[in-house]
Amino acid sequence: MVLAQLGGSLAGALARLSRATVVDDKAVAECLNEISRALLQADVRFETVRDVSSRIKAAANLSALAPGADKRRAVRNAVAGELCRMLDPGEPSFSPRKGQQHPSSVVMFVGLQGSGKTTTCAKYADHYRRKGFRPALVCADTFRAGAFDQLKQNASKAKIPFYGSYTESDPVKIAVEGVDTFRKEKCDLIVVDTSGRHKQEAALFEEMRQVSEATRPDLVVFVMDGSIGQAAFDQAQAFKQSVPVGAVIVTKMDGHARGGGALSAVAATKSPVIFIGTGEHIPDFEVFEVKSFVSRLLGMGDLPGLVDKIKDAMPADELKLIEGAFTLGVMRELFQGMQNMGPFGQILSMIPGFSAQLIEKGKEKEGQAKIKRYMTIMDSMTEKELDNTNPKLMNESRVKRVARGSGRPVQEVAGMLEEHKRIAKIWSKLPLRDRRLNTNHRDPLKPLANVIPPSMLNQLGGLSGLQNMVKQLGPQRR
């Protein structure tokens, strides 16, 4: 993602300032110019860049610093602080609530056609399913033929109940019926997908307004294609004027998106980015956490984020999962965890058996692509096949059916089954405690320390460094 380039440019500007022999107003002005250029190149709106730049200047006011204060640090903190401010409007968005003691949370998705809205609804619902919620999906997109089938397909893949109609053309009616149905079924989270249009037009906004008024959502999420650049500000503002947008999800951050548009959307809607989409598949979805993101962007490290990501990627019923037989379904869950952790998936790739053939050193990209293909294959398997412990079940005709269903060659399906057997064999020999990567463990960090590459563990300050880090997180620990 090109946003990483923005990070590189910003970190570069700060590093140059760090190396400067004297940090005076001139050096700071040069650094600020460089930062402004980088933001503009990343498609952030000129007005936003101008405001950010003058606030950094004020915050890093050298003449106001106490004698002997670390000027480089002051500038760096001012830049980090401003970027956080830019991405974090201060108001956290509504978080769905789990459990029958709360009313069902209703979250409505809006966005232009092709922004990735329908795919994102499924990703969002699946994210909460993995956290132990009972989510459901409602397709109130009656504009695009095929939207219901697409949602249905994604919902079935993620095993999430869905509601929609091939014949009903009134989106408000479908939305209300769907929400009522799932409220009665006591689902914790009801996600409503609405219609998109190719461009912002009155009919779209009127329909959105009506669906919103009829379903009274707890949260309206604006889904935006990360590659739209400068247009993001106006688009986000137009949506915000019609419905009470409370959060933003930026999709297609795996492509050539410059990402600056996301910053503009936050400015336009005064709502935080809560997730980013990083691919076409359901697991290609990352929680967006501003502080971690900014510190990573500026090369300041992201230690708390690392631990959170590891915790976040763990399925809710992980203990049972890892203690039981190593079925294809378990392997799929672990692959999903690796995908959710993005670059940190490399850590999970250190799980015994995973590293050697699957993700070779220096060939991480190919390894990730292979895992994605394997997941596509497993998406075409039945539940029985995924949960099966009898190696003979996957006979020739099943292999052929899965190959057809997933559009992958038969040899690749056979190769994946071989790979699964290989890892299952290693797992069966491991003592139980080494198979856990879990907070229920006596010391959850010990096994984690075992799977983190030694060089990274050193950087974190060894096991005690890791323990300190988690202690700092304290109450966040599950």
Ligand SMILES: Nc1nc2c(ncn2[C@@H]2O[C@H](COP(=O)(O)OP(=O)(O)OP(=O)(O)O)[C@@H](O)[C@H]2O)c(=O)[nH]1
């Ligand atoms: N590369 C990539 N593709 C994505 C991402 N999210 C969605 N897509 C793809 O973008 C295309 C459009 O996504 P949809 O979910 O159909 O878009 P939509 O906004 O719901 O469109 P309408 O229902 O017509 O309003 C599909 O091909 C998706 O697979 C992402 O994060 N990365």
